[in-house]
Amino acid sequence: MSINLDGKVVLVTGTSRGIGQELVRQFARSGAKVAFCARRPEPLRALEAELAREGREVMGVVADVTQPEEVAGLVGKTLERHGRIDVLINNVGIAGPTKAIEDTELSEWNDTLAGNLTSSFLCLRAVVPVMKKHGGGSVVNIGSITGKRPLTYRVGYAAAKMGVIGLTRTAAEELGPQNIRVNCICPGAVDGERLEEIMAGQASQRGITVEEVKQAFQGFSPLRALVQAEDVAHLALFLASDLSRHMTGQDVNVTAGIVMY
Numbered sequence: 487m488s489i490n491l492d493g494k495v496v497l498v499t500g501t502s503r504g505i506g507q508e509l510v511r512q513f514a515r516s517g518a519k520v521a522f523c524a525r526r527p528e529p530l531r532a533l534e535a536e537l538a539r540e541g542r543e544v545m546g547v548v549a550d551v552t553q554p555e556e557v558a559g560l561v562g563k564t565l566e567r568h569g570r571i572d573v574l575i576n577n578v579g580i581a582g583p584t585k586a587i588e589d590t591e592l593s594e595w596n597d598t599l600a601g602n603l604t605s606s607f608l609c610l611r612a613v614v615p616v617m618k619k620h621g622g623g624s625v626v627n628i629g630s631i632t633g634k635r636p637l638t639y640r641v642g643y644a645a646a647k648m649g650v651i652g653l654t655r656t657a658a659e660e661l662g663p664q665n666i667r668v669n670c671i672c673p674g675a676v677d678g679e680r681l682e683e684i685m686a687g688q689a690s691q692r693g694i695t696v697e698e699v700k701q702a703f704q705g706f707s708p709l710r711a712l713v714q715a716e717d718v719a720h721l722a723l724f725l726a727s728d729l730s731r732h733m734t735g736q737d738v739n740v741t742a743g744i745v746m747y
């Protein structure tokens with residue numbers, strides 16, 4: 487996959503594991519200067535070191551993007567280093583509880599919305615003035631198949647991810663005249679640590695084995711496949727680049743065909 491983003495400044499959130507790490511790798515290898523964040527410092531330092539060995543220009547910043555002042559610090563550090571932000575990838579998301587509705591605490595609901603929706607709003611709000619000042623940009627929000635297709639026992643997550651689609655559409659409408667595009671990627675079940683945790687939660691709630699949950703997830707796909715993090719990163723590269731210059735307000739699925747709408 488060779489999309490060239492030479493010299494572009496990209497900010498990726500939620501990068502201490504999973505899809506976020508792959509996003510950083512792929513954007514850095516496309517020639518972009520990449521700033522990225524998570525709450526835990528050690529994985530950020532390790533990713534920085536890995537990519538520095540390849541000669542990439544990357545910077546990891548410890549920040550909790552549910553906190554407005556930490557988002558301001560993250561954007562400030564990125565601007566100090568690079569002077570602009572061309573691409574924002576709102577990747578942070580938390581699974582939230584796997585629980586029946588009546589067992590879900592208000593605090594769990596609020597935390598799930600903060601981690602999946604408010605975090606994207608706060609980063610968007612902080613980056614929009616920067617993009618306007620520099621003549622435009624591209625924002626990619628990472629939503630989920632669960633914003634479109636229900637997943638029992640994940641009510642807060644499903645509501646938050648549907649919210650991400652609403653945020654995407656209205657931001658696209660509002661910011662289009664300033665040449666800022668806003669799109670959303672809806673991944674399906676992505677192979678990795680997070681999915682293992684989710685499958686364990688589903689198995690325990692449903693009284694079945696993790697292997698049975700995995701078979702069910704794969705069985706929904708016409709391709710009988712799980713998605714890989716790199717599949718999501720490839721689409722993000724496309725949406726960040728001028729190859730998609732007339733796409734905005736879209737929610738694009740990478741679900742191995744599980745949802746088609």
Ligand SMILES: NC(=O)c1ccc[n+]([C@@H]2O[C@H](COP(=O)([O-])OP(=O)(O)OC[C@H]3O[C@@H](n4cnc5c(N)ncnc54)[C@H](OP(=O)(O)O)[C@@H]3O)[C@@H](O)[C@H]2O)c1
Pocket residue numbers: 499500501502503504505506523524525526527549550551552577578579580581601605628629630631632672673674675676677678679680681
């Ligand atoms: N995996 C899937 O099957 C799947 C499917 C559909 C959609 N998605 C979406 O894709 C995105 C990435 O998922 P993933 O599977 O890679 O998740 P993951 O493995 O759980 O990674 C999430 C990352 O976000 C960071 N993070 C969480 N809360 C944060 C906060 N408040 N501030 C800063 N960083 C924070 C975590 O690091 P720290 O703990 O160090 O902060 C971690 O690096 C999420 O939006 C998720 O909802 C995933």
